[in-house]
Amino acid sequence: MTKTKKFLLTDEQTPKQWYNIVADMPNKPLPPLNPKTKKPITKEEMSVLFAEELIDQEMSTERFIDIPEQVQDLYKIWRSTPLVRAYALEKALDTPAKIYYKNESVSPAGSHKPNTAIPQAYYNYKQGVKHLTTETGGGQWGSAIALASQFFGLDLKVYMVKVSYNQKPYRKLMMNAWGADVIPSPSTTTQAGLHALAQDPECSGSLGLAISEAVEVALKDPSTTKYCLGSVLNHVLLHQTIIGEEACMQMEMAGDEPDIVIGCFGGGSNFAGIGFPFLKKNFTEGKNIRVIAVEPSSCPKLTRGIFQYDFGDTEGFTPLLPMYTLGHDFQPADIHAGGLRYHGAGSIVSQLLKDGLIEAQSVPQLETFAAGLTFAKTEGIIPAPESTHAIAVAVREALKAKEEGKEKTILFNLSGHGMIDLFAYEQYFAGKLQNYDLPDEVIRKSIDKLDKIIK
Numbered sequence: 001m002t003k004t005k006k007f008l009l010t011d012e013q014t015p016k017q018w019y020n021i022v023a024d025m026p027n028k029p030l031p032p033l034n035p036k037t038k039k040p041i042t043k044e045e046m047s048v049l050f051a052e053e054l055i056d057q058e059m060s061t062e063r064f065i066d067i068p069e070q071v072q073d074l075y076k077i078w079r080s081t082p083l084v085r086a087y088a089l090e091k092a093l094d095t096p097a098k099i100y101y102k103n104e105s106v107s108p109a110g111s112h113k114p115n116t117a118i119p120q121a122y123y124n125y126k127q128g129v130k131h132l133t134t135e136t137g138g139g140q141w142g143s144a145i146a147l148a149s150q151f152f153g154l155d156l157k158v159y160m161v162k163v164s165y166n167q168k169p170y171r172k173l174m175m176n177a178w179g180a181d182v183i184p185s186p187s188t189t190t191q192a193g194l195h196a197l198a199q200d201p202e203c204s205g206s207l208g209l210a211i212s213e214a215v216e217v218a219l220k221d222p223s224t225t226k227y228c229l230g231s232v233l234n235h236v237l238l239h240q241t242i243i244g245e246e247a248c249m250q251m252e253m254a255g256d257e258p259d260i261v262i263g264c265f266g267g268g269s270n271f272a273g274i275g276f277p278f279l280k281k282n283f284t285e286g287k288n289i290r291v292i293a294v295e296p297s298s299c300p301k302l303t304r305g306i307f308q309y310d311f312g313d314t315e316g317f318t319p320l321l322p323m324y325t326l327g328h329d330f331q332p333a334d335i336h337a338g339g340l341r342y343h344g345a346g347s348i349v350s351q352l353l354k355d356g357l358i359e360a361q362s363v364p365q366l367e368t369f370a371a372g373l374t375f376a377k378t379e380g381i382i383p384a385p386e387s388t389h390a391i392a393v394a395v396r397e398a399l400k401a402k403e404e405g406k407e408k409t410i411l412f413n414l415s416g417h418g419m420i421d422l423f424a425y426e427q428y429f430a431g432k433l434q435n436y437d438l439p440d441e442v443i444r445k446s447i448d449k450l451d452k453i454i455k
């Protein structure tokens with residue numbers, strides 16, 4: 001008998017609702033605060049930047065939220081995504097564990113990010129917004145929102161950190177292909193950019209600076225222009241739960257249930273996407289599924305950060321968010337998993353970790369690339385450097401199962417492919433990548449600067 005390797009859902013079977021984990025959380029996430037008044041941010045304060053329906057979702061406690069039909073229709077371009085049993089990887093590891101992965105690399109942009117880009121563009125379009133602004137580092141988010149803006153006829157300006165703009169031309173070209181205007185940051189189009197360039201004409205930019213440029217442009221005309229963000233916020237995590245809602249059904253089709261669910265962790269969106277629907281089983285069906293977030297050991301907010309209010313960006317422009325953080329001006333080492341270099345974590349995920357409902361592990365860079373290549377050689381797909389972190393912990397857990405002689409079932413999220421990040425692999429092959437041991441003092445220094453609002 002041939003073995004079934006890949007599980008897919010028909011359009012009819014594909015879930016029609018996102019899952020809002022807030023409804024089932026024993027302790028709800030703390031509210032975001034206005035940094036000046038230290039009072040919870042109001043809907044009015046948020047509505048200058050974000051579309052109304054996105055703010056409602058940000059604050060919602062409803063368990064399920066309907067996916068609009070136009071969004072469902074666009075999801076059909078690549079969803080459902082395959083759930084695959086990694087037989088060849090299991091064999092290479094000689095493990096009794098069963099390993100499955102959910103393949104989010106099949107979207108047009110090559111990652112999970114269009115799952116939220118499409119609804120964000122849709123709700124803005126529905127409200128009559130004409131222009132969107134955003135920032136991007138390596139370009140993964142920028143390319144996803146460019147794709148989505150194109151579908152809804154929205155004009156998009158992407159402020160791309162100048163060093164990436166120069167070093168990573170391919171995602172910039174993807175954004176151009178989808179009609180977006182990509183501006184290297186710092187630029188002369190905003191006060192923030194002009195200010196940075198006046199201080200240092202050679203300034204190569206930062207994500208924080210790109211955020212302030214994008215926000216400044218949106219604030220100039222809040223009635224027609226809004227800002228959008230690709231991770232961290234509650235509504236972004238909500239949209240990503242389509243991943244896990246599908247995976248729950250596909251695991252059932254496979255006749256299995258995971259003991260362990262794994263996602264790599266930048267701001268928390270793909271981790272939440274795969275993990276939250278399985279946590280729902282823990283909350284409502286008394287299951288005991290381990291859900292593990294994996295971060296780089298050079299940017300270890302979950303495993304070595306503190307739970308405190310902090311800014312969402314490096315410059316201190318955003319509201320204060322309750323999060324596990326290394327301090328907003330923490331500068332991570334220049335590792336090749338750009339999407340995982342964020343200093344903090346979304347507030348829902350942070351609360352879940354504080355309450356012991358999820359786990360976190362950190363992995364050094366060389367272990368992640370080794371695991372990524374084992375995956376590429378066995379399963380065929382070259383993973384994004386971010387996704388290799390999830391693979392590394394799947395490998396760790398599969399080898400532990402072998403040691404203990406246990407038949408565990410492991411599921412991880414393949415958040416994206418690495419075809420546009422081959423430069424990172426080139427560096428690895430050339431022996432130029434290193435592990436980086438982050439000293440406690442470095443973390444303490446940036447954490448000491450935080451205003452300790454949570455006593």
Ligand SMILES: *Cc1c(COP(=O)(O)O)cnc(C)c1O
Nearest residue numbers: 231266267268269270339386416
């Ligand atoms: C952006 C990105 C990540 C990290 O972001 P999260 O919000 O934590 O998911 C991980 N993997 C890929 C492929 C990405 O593009």
